[in-house]
Amino acid sequence: LVRRERGLGDILFALAAAEAFHDACPGARIDFLTSEPHAEWIRWFRFIDRVLTEPPGHEYEAVFDHEEYLDKNFPGERSVGMGLLAGVAPRRVVSAPVVPKKYRERARELGVAGAKCHVPSVRCRVSRVRWPAEGAAGSSPPLISSSPHQLTIAFAPLAANGTRTRSLPAEQLPDFVAALRERGPVVLLHEDRIPLRLKRGVVNLTGRLSVAEALAVVSECAAFVGVDSGLLHAAAMFRKPLVGLFSHLEATRRLTLADRFIVLQPALGCFPCGDLWGWNLRRDGVAPPCRPAFRSDDPDQPPLDCLRAFTRELLVEALCDLVAAPAQRATQDMEPFTGEEEAADSVTPRPLRARLREDRPRAGARGYAGARGYAGARGYAGARGYAGARTVLSVADGRVVSEWTPPLPVPPWVRDEKMSVVLLNHCTWRECTRDCLDLVLKNTAVPFEVVLLDNGSSRAEWDELVAAVPKLERRHRCWGAVKLVRSGRNLGFPGGVNRALAEVDSGVRYVCLLNSDCFVREPRWNQRAARLFRADWRLGALCLTRGEHRYFLAGKTGQDYYFPELDRLGGDAEMVNGSCLVVDRGKVGDFVLDERFSPASREDDDLCFQVRSQGWSVGQAPDFEIVHEHSTTLRKRNWRIRWEGKAYDYKDLLRRNRRKLLRKWPDLLHPRGEAHESLAHVAAHYRPRVTVVMPTCDRLDILDESVQSVLGQELNDVELVLVAATKREVV
Known part of the structure; x- marks a missing residue:
């Protein structure tokens, strides 16, 4: 139920928020409570199912009362403020109806x-x-x-x-x-x-x-x-x-x-x-x-x-x-x-x-026709x-x-800021997955989506999950935010993540791989994570879990090591924990986990090496209110994993997958050293992101001056591509 009884402009703002809600949750039935003078024209809007002029006699799953909550103090567009009450972000005025x-x-x-x-x-x-x-x-x-x-x-x-x-x-x-x-x-x-x-x-x-x-x-x-x-x-x-x-x-x-x-x-x-x-x-x-x-x-x-x-x-x-x-x-x-x-x-x-x-002043303009207007x-x-x-x-x-020119209430980069949270459930709905999803829906700012994959749980647990998710969405007013997917069998952790990644919206830039025993307690955590990515052009993946380390890998033994003095600062690392790992697809592109590391263990380290092999950095942010309760399910199962009819000891999986990691990435390995040595090795793999292409023909007499003018600029990580040609030969 949407309520707004007076003010033509305010009713139009409320309709814009209602239309955004309808787009986010197409199956919802929307009733609009208003006064008699406005009921006639509100019926023109097709996304409104029923227009009321008297208070209804039954209850609704959600009520957006814009008569009581006029949003006077919202410092932006009023329809956006009304949308926040419904958990949506209107990005346009309400669509014009067909006038009878x-x-x-x-x-x-x-x-x-x-x-x-x-x-x-x-x-x-x-x-x-x-x-x-x-x-x-x-x-x-x-x-x-x-x-x-x-x-x-x-x-x-x-x-x-x-x-x-x-x-x-x-x-x-x-x-x-x-x-x-x-x-x-x-x-x-x-x-x-x-x-x-x-x-x-x-x-x-x-x-x-x-x-x-x-x-x-x-x-x-x-x-x-x-x-x-x-x-x-x-x-x-x-x-x-x-x-x-x-x-x-x-x-x-x-x-x-x-x-x-x-x-x-x-x-x-x-x-x-x-x-x-x-x-x-x-x-x-x-x-x-x-x-x-x-x-x-x-x-x-x-x-x-x-x-x-x-x-x-x-x-x-x-x-x-x-x-x-x-x-x-x-x-x-x-x-x-x-x-x-x-x-x-x-x-x-x-x-x-x-x-x-x-x-x-007209400096820099190409005349009036060439200006941006x-x-x-x-x-x-x-x-x-x-x-x-x-x-x-x-x-x-x-x-x-x-x-x-006023900026849009929802800046252009908000479309890129949309985050998709990938969450797997395997027989842990009551133990931790339900609480994990509840906190994600509570503390994640719109726009976002959650892809929840049931990775081979029982039929009874799947039915319980299907019944509980809509209730959680109603509680936090984020209808339609969760995509439910069922694999039918246990695909292993890398295979399950890949199956869920196939359901991620193609327009999503940031993808968060979240373990079901990881709990997000920081409001609007996804917006702060997006700001960190925008602030550092090198950053391709970022771990947000509190209390984790910035890991490095000894090239000969494959043993992890870290430096406590670096953990307090956060920043670049060779590997990070994958319990809450955000990947920027705008830089890294579409990615998948290597299923050769199935059923689990070291697939997150392999993903970090994938990111670094493209020239991007991997970072650790130690101050997010995101807590990982390590190995919640493994402790209950005596550190053993059963997958495809076989039982695996978790320590054996660690040793096996460590050897696979060393064989897969020999060019990125280095011997164990001090903190500054390890950081220097990691930074050496960042590729230059500024490329200057200089073509010239028959002007080799001024080429040196031109090259020096480029090299004299204050540019980090720059490369110069020189294309010089003469009538006789190509230099």
Whole structure:
């Protein structure tokens, strides 16, 4: 059950979290509890099974109550904060539903016809976008035309309940509407009636629509301009290019999951000031000097400085920058503006990009067309269209002070940070595997998955495992995180791990091989492990078990040895314990354990040598709260292993597999030495990761200077590949 009863924007945030939960657990049934005005349009979403307006009379396996837990203090996107309650991480706004035909027809009856984002006419400087000229034929229809030369703009100037800190002053509305009308027909939207005397080409639908009808109107418009309100987030849901006016909150708390926006924010010291719940969102906790009244229609309150920062020129220029035909962007000449173009032909003011470039050094840019674009695109001409614009502009005194592209709430490397935990169970579910899995689900941060392989246990234990895993997932709100696999017979430890590795998601970068008698007690341990890998480019595998050693192998005898002074520091090693071993597949690639070491013993040492043979390092991190209870099952079985009809003494397996290890890796072995000698030998196998290729032809006279310039750089582990050719011979 998902509960959110009020606020169009907050309901959309809750729907984004519910959709992420549905993607993570497709078999779940999701009911949504809301108020009557919103029930009608929530039924449009197919991943919602039932919409309720009264509290249900039965219990649910999980309840996500976003009415009680509004997540006011979450320092990021609100839908991400709501997702954390469900154990998921939304990475996009909720997918747009299919608007029923009767609502689309109702929108057209009200004067809103679908319009395409194709805008030819008067030329804009730099971008050369053409807007419809004032007075041109068909540019001022009685209502809203469906001509492809028209850009239907939805305009929402007021927030819900007329909240003063995020609603445009009444005296500014006619000026803003007139400015937008010059660029295309305008549809005015709000829940309450706005008494304005409007000209032709403007449809005032304020106070006339239900929530569902308002959403249908937004879906039919070609662009959206408005303050931070539910309709703005509805436009983001429908993937409309939108210009947002944020006066009370940073856009990173609301809009960063969207992909087609330009946001204007005031460049004031009191920004952001917060909203309905006071000023608790200020970083310094100090209330703004204006102390605004709650309602925007308070006659005793003058216009706020933050709202006066928004001017009609900035609004129109932002819209001009955001909405341009993608086909035009790919074909038009993108020479930088030089000021030589005819002023009479430049009806629209210069775009914000051109204004920003005047005060910005251009060192390192390949001209305006070769720059990466202030919206993070690969040059304005090569942009992905307006779908690639994600920009926040700070404005003051009618000018742009600064601009930036907000990062996604879930950074790009989070996809790489997803960890897969490989866990084997062989007749140890009650003894240790259940507790091990319980702690993994409790302390592992999303995104993650667990591949649990039952390696030849009895049928009764498998049935118990199948019944218990869903209960553990519900307890820790990580539905669908565990993949259950049954081998049917005992494959041995290396064979069982390989069978489980075949079930690991191909997009997972970090794979943790976890013993069933190893217990993870550190919250978000996987995120800290990923940071260690990102901090050290050499690191290919890392042991996280507390109290383990950094092992080295004597090349002649095969005996392990270690140095207590090194164990306290952690770092590089020749071998590490494999009870909780994380491997970076982004460096090492897909890997398997050598099944010649079956049924068990020394397969983790062999994996360490595999990693080191590729030039990566193997490390030990001694400060994780991960405890390994050594040989829990072996002690109960008197250190004997029965596999494929044979009984093995564990000490005999150690000696046998030690000899196999020495025969397999003779080139990586070294004699036993002191700590610095062993570390030096291990480090000698790191391969250079910086390669400089220098081709030259008939310029051997300057070759020496070029080579010295490369060797003089501060580069570690560098190699120089020189390709020199003359007309007579290849040198």
